Amino acid sequence: MTTAVLGTDLAGALRQRFPDVVIDADDIAVWVTPESVSDVCAYLKADPDHQYDLLNLLSAVDYVEYFEVVYHMTSISRNASAVVKTRSYGRNEPTVASVSGVWRGAHLHEREAYDLMGVSFFGHPDLRRILLWEGFEGHPLRRDYLEPPLPYKWPHGG
Amino acid sequence: MSLNMQPVTVNIGPHHPSTHGVFRMKVTFDGENIVDVEPVIGYLHRGTEKLAEERNYTQIITLTDRLDYVASMTNNQAYVLSCEKLVGLDVPDRGMYLRVIAAELQRVASHLIGIGFFLQDLGAFGTPLMYCFRERERILDLFEMLCGARITVSYMRIGGVFQDAPVDFWPALRRFMGDIPSYIDELDALISTNEIVLARTKGVSPLTGEQCINASITGPILRASGVEWDLRKSAPYDVYDRVAFDVVTLPDGDNYARYAVRLAEMRQSLRIIEQCVAQIEPGPVRATTNMLFRPPAGEAYVPIEAPKGELGFYIVSDGTVSPFRCKIRGPSFVNLTLLKEMMVGYKLADGIVSLGSLDFNVGEVDR
Amino acid sequence: MGDVLAENRIFSTVYTLVNDLVPDGWSWVAYLAAGMSIIMFVVNSLMIMATFYTWVERRLLGRFQSRLGPNRAGPFGLLQPIADLLKLISKEDILPRSADRIIFNVAPVLMLAATLIVLAVVPFGRGSYIADLNIGILFVVAISGIGTFSIFMAGWASANKYAMFGSMRAIAALVSYEVPMVMSILSVVVLTGSMSMVDIAEGQALPFILVLPMAFMIFMVSISAELNRAPFDIVEAESELISGYNTEYSGMKFGTFFAAEFANGLVASAVIAVLFLQGWRWAVLPSHLWFLLKVGALAFVFIWIRATLPRLRIDQILGFAWKFLLPLSLINLVVAAVEVLSWPEQTALQQFYMALINWPVAIVSIVVFSKVVSKRQPVQPVVRATVAQEVV
Numbered sequence: 044m045t046t047a048v049l050g051t052d053l054a055g056a057l058r059q060r061f062p063d064v065v066i067d068a069d070d071i072a073v074w075v076t077p078e079s080v081s082d083v084c085a086y087l088k089a090d091p092d093h094q095y096d097l098l099n100l101l102s103a104v105d106y107v108e109y110f111e112v113v114y115h116m117t118s119i120s121r122n123a124s125a126v127v128k129t130r131s132y133g134r135n136e137p138t139v140a141s142v143s144g145v146w147r148g149a150h151l152h153e154r155e156a157y158d159l160m161g162v163s164f165f166g167h168p169d170l171r172r173i174l175l176w177e178g179f180e181g182h183p184l185r186r187d188y189l190e191p192p193l194p195y196k197w198p199h200g201g
Numbered sequence: 202m203s204l205n206m207q208p209v210t211v212n213i214g215p216h217h218p219s220t221h222g223v224f225r226m227k228v229t230f231d232g233e234n235i236v237d238v239e240p241v242i243g244y245l246h247r248g249t250e251k252l253a254e255e256r257n258y259t260q261i262i263t264l265t266d267r268l269d270y271v272a273s274m275t276n277n278q279a280y281v282l283s284c285e286k287l288v289g290l291d292v293p294d295r296g297m298y299l300r301v302i303a304a305e306l307q308r309v310a311s312h313l314i315g316i317g318f319f320l321q322d323l324g325a326f327g328t329p330l331m332y333c334f335r336e337r338e339r340i341l342d343l344f345e346m347l348c349g350a351r352i353t354v355s356y357m358r359i360g361g362v363f364q365d366a367p368v369d370f371w372p373a374l375r376r377f378m379g380d381i382p383s384y385i386d387e388l389d390a391l392i393s394t395n396e397i398v399l400a401r402t403k404g405v406s407p408l409t410g411e412q413c414i415n416a417s418i419t420g421p422i423l424r425a426s427g428v429e430w431d432l433r434k435s436a437p438y439d440v441y442d443r444v445a446f447d448v449v450t451l452p453d454g455d456n457y458a459r460y461a462v463r464l465a466e467m468r469q470s471l472r473i474i475e476q477c478v479a480q481i482e483p484g485p486v487r488a489t490t491n492m493l494f495r496p497p498a499g500e501a502y503v504p505i506e507a508p509k510g511e512l513g514f515y516i517v518s519d520g521t522v523s524p525f526r527c528k529i530r531g532p533s534f535v536n537l538t539l540l541k542e543m544m545v546g547y548k549l550a551d552g553i554v555s556l557g558s559l560d561f562n563v564g565e566v567d568r
Numbered sequence: 569m570g571d572v573l574a575e576n577r578i579f580s581t582v583y584t585l586v587n588d589l590v591p592d593g594w595s596w597v598a599y600l601a602a603g604m605s606i607i608m609f610v611v612n613s614l615m616i617m618a619t620f621y622t623w624v625e626r627r628l629l630g631r632f633q634s635r636l637g638p639n640r641a642g643p644f645g646l647l648q649p650i651a652d653l654l655k656l657i658s659k660e661d662i663l664p665r666s667a668d669r670i671i672f673n674v675a676p677v678l679m680l681a682a683t684l685i686v687l688a689v690v691p692f693g694r695g696s697y698i699a700d701l702n703i704g705i706l707f708v709v710a711i712s713g714i715g716t717f718s719i720f721m722a723g724w725a726s727a728n729k730y731a732m733f734g735s736m737r738a739i740a741a742l743v744s745y746e747v748p749m750v751m752s753i754l755s756v757v758v759l760t761g762s763m764s765m766v767d768i769a770e771g772q773a774l775p776f777i778l779v780l781p782m783a784f785m786i787f788m789v790s791i792s793a794e795l796n797r798a799p800f801d802i803v804e805a806e807s808e809l810i811s812g813y814n815t816e817y818s819g820m821k822f823g824t825f826f827a828a829e830f831a832n833g834l835v836a837s838a839v840i841a842v843l844f845l846q847g848w849r850w851a852v853l854p855s856h857l858w859f860l861l862k863v864g865a866l867a868f869v870f871i872w873i874r875a876t877l878p879r880l881r882i883d884q885i886l887g888f889a890w891k892f893l894l895p896l897s898l899i900n901l902v903v904a905a906v907e908v909l910s911w912p913e914q915t916a917l918q919q920f921y922m923a924l925i926n927w928p929v930a931i932v933s934i935v936v937f938s939k940v941v942s943k944r945q946p947v948q949p950v951v952r953a954t955v956a957q958e959v960v
Contacts, residue, residue, distance in 0.1 A: 045436035071500065096414050097430075099504060102515050102528035113515065115502055119414060119428065122435050126502075148417025151538055159250070174243040174567060184251055211729045219807040233733075233882055322807045324879025326798060331633035397799055397878050549733070550881045553808050 045117065047071075048125040056093070060086055072113070072126035080129045081140040081166060084114065087125070088145055094118045095125060098142070101152035103160040105186045110137040110162055131162065134187075141166035159184040208236055215244045219322045219553050222563030226540075226556075233548045238541045242534075245567035253527035258284055258359060258494040261527065265514075266353035268531060269565040271314050274307035274344070275507040277357035282438055283514040284359045286501040290488055296361030297439040298481040302374075303347060303356055304439075305470040305477075309381070310340040311508035312421075312463040312470075315560035319460055320392060322557030323401055324550075329392060336384045339377050346370045359494050361487030371478070378475065385467055393461065402457040406543040406555040409454060416538040420510025422559065425462040426454035432506040444476040456551075456558040463560070493522045502530075509533050509560055529568055533561035577696075578606050606698060611684055618831040619649040625830070625871050632875035656823035664727055664816050671725035676817065676824035679718035683831045685711050689765050690838050693848045693856035697766060704765035705753055708839055709746070712794065715832065716742040719803065719813045722825070726816035734812025737882055738803045741793050744889035749790035751897035752783040755904040756843050759914065759922075769847030773916035777844040779923045782900040782930035784844045786893050788869075791836050793885065795829075798874035802882050837866035892937055899933050 054068035057075070064079040075083050087093045095116035104111045114127040131137035141164035143149040153164045154173040161182030164170060172179060181188055214225035223244035229237035249268065253261045265276040278300055285292065292300075317333030341351040347366055348356040356363050392398055408418070410428040423430055431448040433441040449465040451458040498520040504513035510532025517526040536559050543559075544552040582605045586598035623638065623646060630637025638645035663672065689704040691697040701707055716738050723735020757763055759779070760771030777784045793800040804812030814825045841847060841862040848855035880888070903926065911918040 044442075097419075098417050099511060100502065100513060100515055100528065100530040102526070102530075104517055104526045104528075115513075115515070119430050146417060147412075147415045148535055148538055150416075151534060155534075174246040176243065183248065209729060218810060320878060324799070324801070324805060324807060325877065326874055327629070328633050328875050331635055335634055395878070397880055400884060401878065401881060548881055548883065550802070550805065550808050550879070557807075 044122075046121075046123045048123050050126065053125050053127075057083060057086075060090075066130070072128045074128050074130060077112075077129045077131045077137075077139040079140070080112070080114070080127065081142050081145060083127060084116075084142045084145045087116065087127070093125075094120050095123075096120075098146040098148045098152075099124070101142070101149050101156065103156040103162045103184075105160060105184065107186050108132065110160065112139050112156065112162060114142065136163055137161070138163045138165055140164070141170075143167050158182070161185060214241075219318075219557065220563075221318060221557075221561065224561075224563050224566065228544075228549075228552070230549065233550075235544050235547055235549065235552050238544045238552070240537055240540050242537070242563075242566050245563050247568065249568045250527055250529060253524060255523060257522040258496070258524065261524070262357065263353070263355050266355055267564060268529065268568060269311075269507065269509065269512075269533065269562045270352060271562060272307050272311040272508045273352060273354045274303045274356060275311075275505065275512060277355065278304050278439070279503070279505045279507065279512045280514045281357045281359050282503040282505060283501045283516045284494065284496065286503050287496040287499055287516060287518055288494075290360050290490065292361050292439075292488055293485045294440070295365070295481060295484040296486040296488070298477050299347075299362045299366060299486060300357055301439050301441065301444075302474055302477050302481075303344070303354075303362075305473045306340050306343060308470045308508045309467045310337045311560075312467050313337045313340075315421075315463050315508075316388065316392075316460060319456075319554070319557045319560070320398075322554050323398060329388065332384075332388060332391075336381060339380070343370065343373060343377060346373060358487060360490045361485070363487075365486045374474075374478065378471065378478075381471060382468070385464065385471075389464060393464070399457065401551070401554060402460065402558075403455060404453075405456045405547060405551050406558070407453060407455045408539060408543065412539060412542070413454075417535045418510070418539060420506070420508070420532050420536070421462045421466060422459055422510070422536060424448065424450045425458035427452040432504055432511060436504070438503065438505055440477065440480075441473075443480065444473050446470075446473050456554055459558040459560075495520065495522050504530065507532055509562065509565070510536055531565035531568060533559075533563075533565040534568070536561055537566060578609060579603070582606075610687055610698060614684065614687060614831055614834065615827065617834055618827050619653065621830045621834055621867060622652070622826075623649050624867070625874075628868070628871045629875050632872070653823065656826075657820050659819040661819040661821065662816075666727040667816065668725040668727070671721045672816075673821070675718045675722035675725060676821045676828065678721065679715050680824050680828040680831070682711055682714035682718065683828050683835055686835050686839070690835070690842060691766050691769060691847055692838075693854070693859055696848075696856065700764055700766045703763050705757065705763050705768065705839075705843070708765075709750060709753065712832075712835075713742065713746065715828070716794070722817070723813040726813070728816045730809045730811075731813050731815045734803045734805075734809050734815070738796070738813065740882065740886060741796075741800065741802065741889075744886050745790040745793040745893075748786050748889060748893035748897040749794065751894070751901055752780075752786040752790070753843065755780055755783045755897075755901045758901070758904050758908050759919075761908075761914075765842050765847075769842050769849060771914055772846045772849065772919075773914060774919045774923065775844060775846045779919045779926060780844070780900065780904065781923075781927055782896060782933070783904070784840075785930075785934075786897050786900065787840065787843065789893060790889075791840065792870070792873070793889070795832050795836055797833070797870055799877040799880050800885055801874075801879060802885060805879055807879075833867060833870055834863060837863045837870070840866050896933055896937060899929070903929050 049070050050068040050073040054065045054073040057065050061079060061083060064075045064083060065073060066076060067074040087095045095118045097117040097119055099115040099117055102113045109130045109132045112129050117124045129139055131139050139162055141153055143153055144166060153167050154170060156162050157164060157170050158172040158174055159182055208229045208231045210227060210229045212225060213228050214220040215223040225241040227239040227241060228235055249264050252264055262277055262280060265280045266273040268276050313333040313336055317330035320329035344354055345351050346369060348354050348363055408426050410426045413423045413426045427450055429448050429450050434448055446469045449462050449469060451462055496518045498518055500517045502513050502515040504511045512532055513530045515528040516524045519525040543555045579602045582602040583598050586601045587595050590597050627637040638648035641647040641651045686708050688698045689701050689707050719738040720735040723731040756768060756776055760768045762768060796803040814822055817825060841859060845862045848859040907922045
C-alpha cells in the first residue's frame, strides 16, 4: 500500500533544507511559498530520502481570496506519496513558480491550469491556452467567472 | 536552379481517420520524415470540471461516463472511491467484488479497442478491429445485464454499486470466461508473430522508463518501458489485495511492447475476474448513504489503475452537496506529453502507429 | 481492312450486317460500327464486372471480418453497387479553388482509359480477343504505367498535401516495382519465345505457375504494389493519408477513380491468368467461363491478402523491391534462359523437367535471401540538424 506521507513530517524535512519556505502543514499537505515551489519540488525529486519522481497531479483551486496549486507526487521506489501546496494571493495574475523543469509531466497540467484558472507559472517554456482557443476571454474555472452574454439570440426566446 | 526543399506543415486532424476522435496535430514533414509535432487539443472540451461544481455528488457519476467513453466503469470507480474516502465510507464486500469484476471486464474491452485501433493504424484493413469489436460486444452485453447500459454505464454509486447482478449474469459471465481465452489466443496468433507487424513496430518510438516517469506517463505505456508500477498492486483499492495477478512488464518500450503489454494484461484481468467470481458471496451491494451525499469539508484524491493509466479525481469539498472543485487527472491527457519525442525522426506511417500505440481517448484528453 | 479483327465473330457479324445495308464505297461505316460494337461489348462487360467486383469485395471482406457486408439493397445486397453509383452520380462535383482545373478533370478519365486499353490484347477465350499484337505483353506494361501518371496528375492538381504525399508515393512504388515485374515477365517471354498474349497462353504446356513459381510470386507482389493493393496500399493509406491522391475528388470523378481501381484489379487478374495460368486453356467448361473462373480466383486472392495483412512502410516497400525482388527476378531470368538453351522444344515433359529444377531453385533462393540479405534493420530516427535548407 502506498504510504501517504504526513504533511507535518514532510514539513520537518523541508525546514531543515529550506529554513523559510514552509508556511503551514497539516496531516495531508505542506504549504510552501509560491516562489520556492520549483526548488522544493526539485529537492523532493532528487533527494535520496524522498525521490518523488512521479508527479501524479497538478491542480489549481480557486478559494476566492487566494489560489491554491496542489502537487500530488509519488515515489515509485519508496511507494510513498506526498502532497505539496502553495497559495498565491490576488485575483489578477496569481503567479507560481513552474515545476515543468522538474517534471516534464507538469507541462500540460500547468498549461491547463493557466488556461482554465488563470494561474501564471513563471519559468514555463510554453505557457499558452490548451483546451480553449486563443483569444478566449477570461478563465472559466474561476469562481467569479460569468459566461459572457451570447452575441446572438435564438429565434424563439433565449 | 533552386530546389525548394522547405519542410511541409500538414494539419493531421481534427478530422482524420486515425486521430481517434477530434485530435489535431500540426506535423512538419521533411519528405516522409517528421521533423516537428505540435498536438492541438480542446476540440471535445465540455467543461466537465465546471459542470461538476454545479451538480450534486451522485449526478457527477453520469459526467464521468463521458470522459473516457470506452472505459466508463473505471471512470465511475475512480470517482466513487474518491468520494468514499472523503467521508470514510466502508463498502460492502459484494459491492467491491462487483466493482472489480466490472472494472476488469472494462479493462479487457478497452484494451481490445486499443489493440484493434492500433492494428487499424498499422493498415490492417478492419479485420483485427472487427475481431476485437466482436469480443467487446460480449462484454457490453454483460454490462447491459448489470445496469441496462452499454457505454455510459453509471453502474457504480457512492458506497457500492447501483444494483446486484441479475441471476442471469453469472452463467453469461461463465460462458464469456470460457470463450474469451481462445479469442485472445486467436488475436495473439494472428498478430504477434506477423512479419509485417514486427517489422513495422519493433524498435519504433522507444520510451525509457525514466522518460515515462518524468513525463508522468502511467499505465501500459509505463509498464511496456520496464517499470513495474501498477496501482492495483502498489495501492490496492476495492478487493485487489485479495486476488493474485502479475504486473506485466516488458523492457523494450517500443510500439510492439505497448501492444504486447495490453495483450498480456487482458489475460491477467481474466485471472482477476475468475478469482472474484470464486470469492464473491451473497450480501448487500451498497452501503446506506443519505439521499443527498453531503461530505464534510476536506479533500481526497484516490488514483486508480484505469485501462489507460492512472486515473483520479481530486475532489475538494466545502460541506455542501456539490464539490467545491473536482479536478480530473485523465491518463490519456498526460500520456500525450511525450508525443513529440515519440514521433520526431520517424516516418509519417510510424508516427501514426505511435499515436495509436498510446491508446488515448479524446473524451478524456479534452474533458 | 480488318486483318487483325477478321477472325473475331462479333466483328464479322456486325461488319457483314452493316455492309449489306450501306451502299458500295461506304464500307468504312460498317468497319466503324463493327469496331464500336466490339468496344461497347468489352468495355461494358468489364465495367459491369468491376461493379460486381466491388460487391464481391465488400461481401468477402465482411466474411473475413466476421460481419455481413452490404445485404440490404436487392437480393444479397446485389443492387448495392447500383445504389452507390446513383449516389455518386447525384453528388455535387466539387473543384477545389486552387486546383489545376484541366489536369484535375482529365486524371480520372485517363486512369480509366489506361485500364480499358489494356483489355485490347487480353485473350478472353479460345480465339476471342480484340487484337493479337505481337508485342502484347509489352503493350500491357507500357499502358498500365499511364495509370500511375494519372495518379500523379490527380495528386498534383488537387493542391492538397495528403494527395501530394499519395501521388509521390505512387511514383516511388511504380519506379521500383516496374523493374522486378518486367524481369519476371521476361522469363515467361523467354520460355514461350513470344510477346503475344495469345502465343504466351498457347505456349504453356503446363501452367507457368508450376513451371516458373518464382516468377509468379514476384509478379503477384509487384502487381499488388503497382495496383496499390494491400499490403502495399501506401498510396491511399487511409490511416495515414485519409484517401491519398483522390482525397479532393467527389461525385462521379471519384466514382471514375473507384471504378478504374476495381477494373484494374480485374484486368491485372486477367493478365496473370494469361501469363501463368494458361489463359483459357485446358477448359473443362466453355473457354470464356473457364477464363473467368481463373480471373475470379485470382481476384479472390487479392481480396484475401487485403483482409489479412497490415500495411508496410514506404522505405520497407522500396527496399523490398530493390534488395529482395530484383536479385530474385534476375536469378529467375538466368535460370529460365539456361533451361531454354538446354530444352529448346517446349513440350509438357520438358516443362515438367524445368519445374523440377525451378521449384528447388525458387525455395533455396528465397530462403537464402530472406536469411542473408534482408535482415530486419533496426529503425533509426532520422534527425536533421537544420530543418529548412535551400539547395542551390
